[in-house]
Amino acid sequence: MTAREPAKVVDEEAAAWxxxxxxxxxxxxxxxxxxxxxxxxxxxxxxxxAKAIWVHAEQAVxxxxxxxxxxxxxxxxxxxxxxxxxxRNALIGGGALAAxxxxxxxxxxxxxxxxxxxSGVGEIRRVPLGDGSVVTLDTDSTIEVRFGDAARTVxxxxxxxxxxxxxxxxxxxxxxxxxxxxxxxxxxxxVDAIAGLQLSILVSRGHVEITGKDSxxxxxxxxxxxxxxRAGEKRADAIELRPIAPEEVDRALSWRxxxxxxxxxxxxxxxxxxxxxxxxxxxxxxxxxxxxxITGLFAATDPAGFARAIALSLGARVETDGxxxxxxxxxxxx
Amino acid sequence: xxxxxxxxxxxxxxxxxxxLRTWLARLSSVGGDQIDDLVQETYAVLATRAEVASIHNPRxxxxxxxxxxxxxxxxxxxxxALGTMADLDHLGEATDHPTPEQHAIARDExxxxxxxxxxxxxxxxxxxxxxxxxxxxxxxxxxxxxxSENTVEKHIMxxxxxxxxxxxxxxxxxxxASMHQQEGQTPRHDRPRTxxxx
Numbered sequence: 001m002t003a004r005e006p007a008k009v010v011d012e013e014a015a016a017w018x019x020x021x022x023x024x025x026x027x028x029x030x031x032x033x034x035x036x037x038x039x040x041x042x043x044x045x046x047x048x049x050a051k052a053i054w055v056h057a058e059q060a061v062x063x064x065x066x067x068x069x070x071x072x073x074x075x076x077x078x079x080x081x082x083x084x085x086x087x088r089n090a091l092i093g094g095g096a097l098a099a100x101x102x103x104x105x106x107x108x109x110x111x112x113x114x115x116x117x118x119s120g121v122g123e124i125r126r127v128p129l130g131d132g133s134v135v136t137l138d139t140d141s142t143i144e145v146r147f148g149d150a151a152r153t154v155x156x157x158x159x160x161x162x163x164x165x166x167x168x169x170x171x172x173x174x175x176x177x178x179x180x181x182x183x184x185x186x187x188x189x190x191v192d193a194i195a196g197l198q199l200s201i202l203v204s205r206g207h208v209e210i211t212g213k214d215s216x217x218x219x220x221x222x223x224x225x226x227x228x229x230r231a232g233e234k235r236a237d238a239i240e241l242r243p244i245a246p247e248e249v250d251r252a253l254s255w256r257x258x259x260x261x262x263x264x265x266x267x268x269x270x271x272x273x274x275x276x277x278x279x280x281x282x283x284x285x286x287x288x289x290x291x292x293x294i295t296g297l298f299a300a301t302d303p304a305g306f307a308r309a310i311a312l313s314l315g316a317r318v319e320t321d322g323x324x325x326x327x328x329x330x331x332x333x334x
Numbered sequence: 335x336x337x338x339x340x341x342x343x344x345x346x347x348x349x350x351x352x353x354l355r356t357w358l359a360r361l362s363s364v365g366g367d368q369i370d371d372l373v374q375e376t377y378a379v380l381a382t383r384a385e386v387a388s389i390h391n392p393r394x395x396x397x398x399x400x401x402x403x404x405x406x407x408x409x410x411x412x413x414x415a416l417g418t419m420a421d422l423d424h425l426g427e428a429t430d431h432p433t434p435e436q437h438a439i440a441r442d443e444x445x446x447x448x449x450x451x452x453x454x455x456x457x458x459x460x461x462x463x464x465x466x467x468x469x470x471x472x473x474x475x476x477x478x479x480x481x482s483e484n485t486v487e488k489h490i491m492x493x494x495x496x497x498x499x500x501x502x503x504x505x506x507x508x509x510x511a512s513m514h515q516q517e518g519q520t521p522r523h524d525r526p527r528t529x530x531x532x
Contacts, residue, residue: 045375052341
């Protein structure tokens, strides 16, 4: 019998290939990989297993931060241990580098206890939820995640989030916010529950059922539709539904890449939007200027750049006053 | 193999790998070193299958695949250890039962993986987590940690290797001595599951 490569060696080679594939193969490497795979059937299996484990690891580790970040001023656990606190500091302060400190002891708990996921001001955070679904948190947003055997439930406490739902026949995906519950199967949609604004739901793929706490019948929202309702509204039939052009949907979701897109919003509304991402406040004391419509795509974290661009296009003047940026009409001469 | 298939394997097969290994370890004709080979071959079949959407019970399917590979090998070897065929006959019972605690299994595996990651050497763990939690590319990790891209790739490789060695084995504490269950007493493979030797 010819000596077969031991399974352990095959596994090691498969690990090396998975790491290479992860950084990207060049043409010659791709050929070498094909050749390697053709040499022994077990290599195909070992590589498939290595890649699956690599995917699985993402799902496993991505759930850790869920446990690790209690919302500001609150704790998931009634008696926060020093470990919880240091994790939180690590993730909020030091960022991911310190995430290595996270011990995994509590990992199974994510299925039983709601876990809280939060983004800081100016932070856009994309987190896989472990079931194939992915949530992207807009600036200054907080959600609670509770995945059980019967349902996957997320409560949007504040801010906005974009959900991309992986289908699971047995466990519907529910998003609760305010007094409504959204029921999704395999869809993509954003939910905004921003203090002082209307509750807004925008579907970009699939459809979402909206049920109010006081209404027996759900309202179905299809792709390229937006639903708005007063915060605190309990009836689904009080929801206003509106079809939206696909470009408009993309525009409304541009925050996911750190951009704010405006098309006819007032300067005051745009300034308020920037305020949510931190940085200096934009003040527009002149009421006529505050009502001026704004169009364009701007970096969410650069309010000063936005103010300069607006000043240029609207013929206004920019003054920096301490932490604030003030936009005023240019004084008319004559 | 595309990303979808990797995800499918991660969600539908990996959670049952420990059980599959346990079952293989029980067969008198299968040596400990053969288990890894059989697992690799099983994954090879699952990875190269044209589609997986029609597989209603992935766990049962994986067991069937492993079983047919074993049978093939035995035919080739032409010497069949006594008792092996009887073992294989019990497979039906092992795979017909639904697995009500699917989520519990997945949960255990997540915990295991998380623990395995926590046990990695610091630099490896760091690279691994930056890649998997933060989604930085290997190049970005190299910049962030002040390492060469080559070194980052080595860390990622080592991390994957560690998980591969650990995964599904539950500390290797499969009690072979107790495996020779007596006739008439059907081995119930749904029972022990992944809890052995944690």
